[in-house]
Amino acid sequence: MKFRTKQAASMLLAAGFGCAAVGSAYAAESLQDVMKRRNLSQQDLLAASKTYVPTGKRDEFVAFSSGGQSGQVIVYGIPSMRILKYIGVFTPEPWQGYGFDESSKAVLAQGKIDGKDITWGDTHHPAMSETQGQYDGQFLFINDKANPRLAVIDLRDFETKQIVVNPIYKSEHGGAFVTPNTEYVIEAAQYATPLENKKFYPLEEFNEKYRGGVTYWKFDRKEGRIDPKKSFSVELPPYSQDLSDAGKGPSDGWSFTNSFCTERYVGGIEKGRPPYEAGCSAKDTDYMHVINWKKAAELVAAGRAKKINGHDVLMLDTSIKEGVVFLVPEPKSPHGVDVTPDGKFITVSGKLDTHVSVYSFEKIQAAIKAGKFESKDPYGLPVINMKDALHTQVQLGLGPLHTQYDAKPCVAYTSLYVDSQVAKWNYCEGKVLDKISVHYNIGHLMTMEGDSMDPKGRYLVALNKLSIDRFAPVGPLHPQNHQLIDISDDKMQLLYDMPLPLGEPHYVVAIEASKLKPGVRYKVGTDSRTDKKHAGAVRAGEEKTVRTGNKVEVFGTLIRSHITPETIEAEVGDEIIINLTNLERAQDETHGFAVSTYNVHASIEPGKTVQVKFKADKEGVYPYYCTEFCSALHLEMQGYLLVKPKGWKPTKTAMSAGTNYSEADYKAQLKKVVDTQAVIDSVVGYITGVNYKDFPDVVAMMDDAVDQLGKIKDAKAKADEAAGKKDWNNATLWTEQIWQYQVKAADLGLRAKTYLEQNGAKKAK
C-alpha cells in the first residue's frame, strides 16, 4: 500500500503536508518524500501516528515490567514504548545510589539469605496494588525466583522499600499476585525442596520429604510494608507450583495456583535417565490448586498452623480436614491461571496442549459443596473431575501460555509460544475471533489493567522472547522484543517493536498514567527508604564535622554548585560517615556524591538526606564531587578528602594562593554583576508578564531562583567587607560568587521561560 501515483502524492501536498522551504540550500522533506525515502507504507504511517508522543505530551499508560535476571523493574510508557526508569530492586544500582548509601544498603540487607548478601535477583511477576479489584497505583510488588524473595516498591517515589525472604522455599516463580484489596500478596514455591531451612534429604525421599506451597504475605497498606509476622503459608505436595491469581467478586476469598511436574520426576540425565523435560511432561494433565485463603487465614489465626523456621504453615492434613485446598486437572505444563474480570471464570493453558481451558468458579464450588470428587491425589487432596469444573475449552494453536482480558465483554487474548502468535477469543461463547503473528516466541502478554476487575482495552503488549532479525545487531546476547498491538478494532494491528536493552522481562502490568501520583520532591531531611526524618539531616548554615575518637562524621548539604564542606580531614584508619541533605526546591535538581576510589556513591534528590560510610584506610588525597550535571559549574562542585598519616603535623601553615586579584579585577566583577542583573530583569519581566502562577513547576523554579538570589545578600556583605579592607582577593571572589548566584537564577529563569512558551502560557491579566 505504498504511494503508487504522483496524484496521491500531490493530493497530500494539497492537504497541506508539504513543507518545502522556498529558496533554501537544503529543502525540507515533505511527508511523501519521507515515506518514499524510508520506504514506509500507509499502514506504517498509521502505526507511527498511533505511537508517536510529541515533546511535552505524555503517554496514556505506564507499564511495569519485571527485568528477569537483571533483578530490576522496568517502567515504560504506552503507546510510545519509551522506557522511563529502571528501578533497582534486588541488584545494587549506583545511579540511584541503591546499595551504595546506608539506607538503601539496609533495604538490600533485608534480602540476605543465611546471613549472606545476594547481589542479584530473578524478577518475574510484578503486581500492582489493588483497591476493590482495581489498580490503585500505590505500590508495586515483585518477586525473585532464584532466591525466594519479594520486594515492595512505593510508587510515590518509585523506590524499593522492603525485601522479605520466604522462610520455607528455595525458589519461587509464582509471585507476586494480590488479593482484591491487597490484603495479601501471593507467592508460590517453584521447585520442591524440604521446607526446613538448610535441611538435606536425598532425592530418594523426594515424595516424602520435599514439599511445595503457597505463601500469603500480609500487606500493611498504612505502613506500606509487608508484615511477616501476620503472613502464612499453605503446605502443598511436591509439585512445581507455578503462577497464581486471586479470585475477585464472586470468587473473592479464593486463590488459584497452577503447577507442572505433578509427575514428581527428579531427572538424572547424567545417569542415563530421561531428562526433566521428558519426566515432567509425560502426563496429559497437571493440577490447578484451588485454595480458600480466607479460611486458611482464619485457621492460622486460630492457632492451627505449624511453625516451620519460625513461620506459620498450614499443613496438608489440616487443609484436607478443613476443606482449604482442592485440585482440578489442567492441561499439562501450564503457565498462567487467569481469573476473568467478573471473577466467574479461570482460564488455564497447557503449553503442550493446543487448547485454552475455561473453568467455572460456580461449577467448582458446586462440586466442592456436593463433595463430588473423582479421586484423591497421593497426598490426600480431593481432586475435582475436569469435566465438572470446565465451562469450555477452545482450540487456539501451539504453545498457548498466558491470557489477559479486554474491556470488551467476554474478550480474551492468549499468547501462543510455539506458533509465535496472539489469539483473540471469546471465553463466554468459546470461539476464536482473530490471530496475529508476533516476532518471535511470545511468553506472557499484557493488556491495559488486563488482570484487574476493570480492564481498559485499547493496547496489548506481546512479550516476545526472541527478536533475531528485528533490530540492529548488538552481539550474541540479543534484546527481547515487546510488541505493541492495537486491540481497539476487531482486527488486531501490530504498532511497534520495542527492544529490551537490559534484562529478560517475564511479565508486565500497565496502569492508566493518570492513576499514578508520585511525589515531586521529598520533605527536607527525608530518609527515602524509611519515609522518616533522617538523623543526619541539617539545614543550610547548620553544617558541621564532628570527630569522636576515630570517627569523623560530616553533616553536610548540597545546593548548586557547592558541597558543604569542601574539605574533610581524617587520619588513616578513621571511620568516615558523611550525611548529605539536598537543599534544592526545583524538583529535578538531583545531586550525586562520589569519593574517589573509596567505592562510595549516592543519589540525593531534592529534600533527601543520605548517609555514606567507609573506612579511610588509605593515606592520600581523594577528591569528592557531585556526579549529576546540575548546573553550568557542576564540575566545580567538588571537595577533597585529606587522609593524613597517623600523627601528621603541618610544616607549612600558609597556603600559597594560586591567583591574586587586584582592585581592577574586583571592579570588573562588579560591572559583570550589574550587566547580568539586566538579563535577569528581562527574564523576570517575561515570566511575570504571563500567567506563570498557573504552572506549579514554574512556581517551584521561581522559588528556587529566589532562593539563589536570596544568597546574594550574605555574599555581598562579605565582598563589601573585604573591599573595605582592600582585600581584593576576597572582594573579587565573593563578587564572583554573587555572579554565580545570578547565573543560576538566570538559568532557572530561562528554563521557566522555555517551559512557559512550550506549555502555552498566556499574557497575565
Place this chain on the structure above:
Amino acid sequence: MKFRTKQAASMLLAAGFGCAAVGSAYAAESLQDVMKRRNLSQQDLLAASKTYVPTGKRDEFVAFSSGGQSGQVIVYGIPSMRILKYIGVFTPEPWQGYGFDESSKAVLAQGKIDGKDITWGDTHHPAMSETQGQYDGQFLFINDKANPRLAVIDLRDFETKQIVVNPIYKSEHGGAFVTPNTEYVIEAAQYATPLENKKFYPLEEFNEKYRGGVTYWKFDRKEGRIDPKKSFSVELPPYSQDLSDAGKGPSDGWSFTNSFCTERYVGGIEKGRPPYEAGCSAKDTDYMHVINWKKAAELVAAGRAKKINGHDVLMLDTSIKEGVVFLVPEPKSPHGVDVTPDGKFITVSGKLDTHVSVYSFEKIQAAIKAGKFESKDPYGLPVINMKDALHTQVQLGLGPLHTQYDAKPCVAYTSLYVDSQVAKWNYCEGKVLDKISVHYNIGHLMTMEGDSMDPKGRYLVALNKLSIDRFAPVGPLHPQNHQLIDISDDKMQLLYDMPLPLGEPHYVVAIEASKLKPGVRYKVGTDSRTDKKHAGAVRAGEEKTVRTGNKVEVFGTLIRSHITPETIEAEVGDEIIINLTNLERAQDETHGFAVSTYNVHASIEPGKTVQVKFKADKEGVYPYYCTEFCSALHLEMQGYLLVKPKGWKPTKTAMSAGTNYSEADYKAQLKKVVDTQAVIDSVVGYITGVNYKDFPDVVAMMDDAVDQLGKIKDAKAKADEAAGKKDWNNATLWTEQIWQYQVKAADLGLRAKTYLEQNGAKKAK
C-alpha cells in the same frame, strides 16, 4: 498547523489514508481520526514519519552513550531512539552474568584499586576506534571519572574485555579520545592530586605537590587490548584538565586538552572562604593545553620519562625543554575542545562566556615555530597569545558547551546549557545560522560520526540534563532527555524526546549501523572475556563431574531444555566449580544459569563457555535452573545441588517413583509422535518450498532444528530397548523425550516460517 477543515481530511481519505473497516463492530481509525484523537499536528506526523522504524526494519545509526554513574554504556538506534543494550562495564550486571561468572569477575578485578573492588563507575566519554580518522566500528573505549579507569569494549560481541587503572591520578573526566588510527587512547586527569599513589600532602602545598596530566594509553589493535607497559603520561600543572581531542590530517600527532580552575583555588566554604565555584571561575580565561604527543612518545621511548608508581611520566621540565606542551588561553570554564573534520581548527566554548572560540592549528604552529609567546605560566610552560591563535570568535548565547560537526562544509553545532538551545553556525565565516530550543539544559550534543574526519550529518542528538515536564512522572529522580533533531535542512527540526531510564549520560558517539559487524555466535567453547578456548569446555556426550579432595568440578552443557548434569552432589564445605557450554546453534538461544541462594548467575550465549564458582557452605537442597525463557519447557530446564552433611550415608537407596506408566501410556506417546511428525513435515514442506537458503538466519535455525531431530535416534533406541523389556516407565519417558525434540524442531520451523513470511521469501526455483 492542525487539520482545520473537513476538506483537508477528506483529501487525505482520497489519498488512501482511510482504513475504516466496513460492517465491523469496532471500526478502525483513519489517520485523520488518530490525529484528531491524539491532538497531533502535521509537524508531529512528519516527525513521526521520520523516526518510526517498522517491525523488521533497522535503524540507520547506532549510538553509544555513557551511562554516567550507572557505570555502563547505553546503546541505542537512531532515528527510532530505541535502546538496544546496556553494556556492563564498571558495575556488575547479572543479566549479562557480568561480575557473576569467573571470567567476567576477572575483568572487573582488573579494575580493583589498592587491592579493593570498586563496584561502580562514573562513565563519561565513549570513543569509537578509528582508522584514518574514520569510525571503524571495532572497539569502544569508556572512562570512569570517579575511579580513574578506562575500559575496552569489543564490538564483535559488545562485551567489556579489559579495565585499566590510571596509575597516577585520583580522578579523570577527560577520557576517552582516540588518535586517528587508535594508536593511543587519551585520558586526562581532572582534580589535581599528588601523583604518587597513597601520598598525602596538605592543601597548603597544592601548588608545589599536586599535579594534573594527560595519559596516552597504547592500544594494541591485534590483541584488542590496551598495553599498559607501552603507555605513558605527560605531567601537567595542577589545573583541572578536562576534555581532549586528537589532531587529525594536518594536526595529526598533536592533541588538545582544555581545563578549568587554572586559578588553582582550593575551596573552603566550611571555613567561610568563597566556595570552589567562585574561586575556580574568577579569571576570564583558562588554558587549552596543546601537546605534541608524537614527540612525547619518542622522548618516552628514548628513556626520558620518570617512573612514578611504575608508570612512565614525561615530567614538566622535559616537556618545556623539548617543546612538548604549550598553553593558549581559552574562555573560562570550558567543556570540550573539538577539532574540525579537516583537522585545521579547534573550537572551545567557555561555559561562562557567550562565545565559541575557533583556534587555527596553523596559527598555533606558526607561533610555536616563531617562538612567539606572551608569557610563561607559573610552571614555565610557554603561553601563546590568544589573538595569535584565534581564527574567529562567534557570539552564540548563554552557557556554550560542546561542538560537533556536520557533513556540510564549515557547519558546526554548539550546545547552550543556560539558554537551553542548540546553535548552528559556520566556523569558517564565523556566523550564526540557526537556533532551536531544547528541553532542558543541554550538556553535550552529538552529530552522526560528528567528531570524525567524515561526519555524516542528518541527525543531531541534544543530551538534555533536565526533563521536568516531558514525561509521565516516575518519582523525584527524573530521566534525562535525549532529543533527536533533524539537521538535514537549513532549519533544525525537533523530532523526538527520548527518556533515559537508567544512568546519567554525558557524551554519545553514533556510527552508521552498517559499519558494525558483530558476531552472531561464539565458536563452541569460547571464553568470551579472553577470546580464547575455555578450559572448562566440553562437547555433547563429554559431560562429567570430577571430585578432587573437597573440590567438585562440573563440566556440563546446555541445550534446549536440559542442563547436563541434572544433579550435583556435594558435602558441606566443598568448593563447587561449574563449567557450562551452550551447545545451541540458533544465534539467539541464550541460556542462563542460577543456583538458589548461592548468589550465582551466568549468561551463556550460543557457543560460550562460562565457569561459576562458590563454596557449598550450607547443607540442604538447592535447585538450579536456566534463567532464560528458552523453549516451551524452559521451566523444566532444572536440576538440584544436593549439599549433604559431612559423612552422610544413604539409608534409602530406591527412589519411590512419582508416577508409573503403563503400556497404554507408551502407545499414546507413540501416536503423539506420529501426529507431530505430520506437523513438522508440513512446516518443512513450506520452508524448502521457498528460497530459505538466501536467509542465513533461517539456515542457522534449520541447522538447529536438524540438531534437535538428530537426537531422536538415540532416544528412540532407548525407548525401544525399554519397551522390549516391558519397562513402560522408561519406554514412555524416552518416547516423550522424542516428542520434546520434535516440539523444539517444530518451534524452530514455525519461527523460520514466520521469519520467511516477514522477509519476503519467494518460491524456490
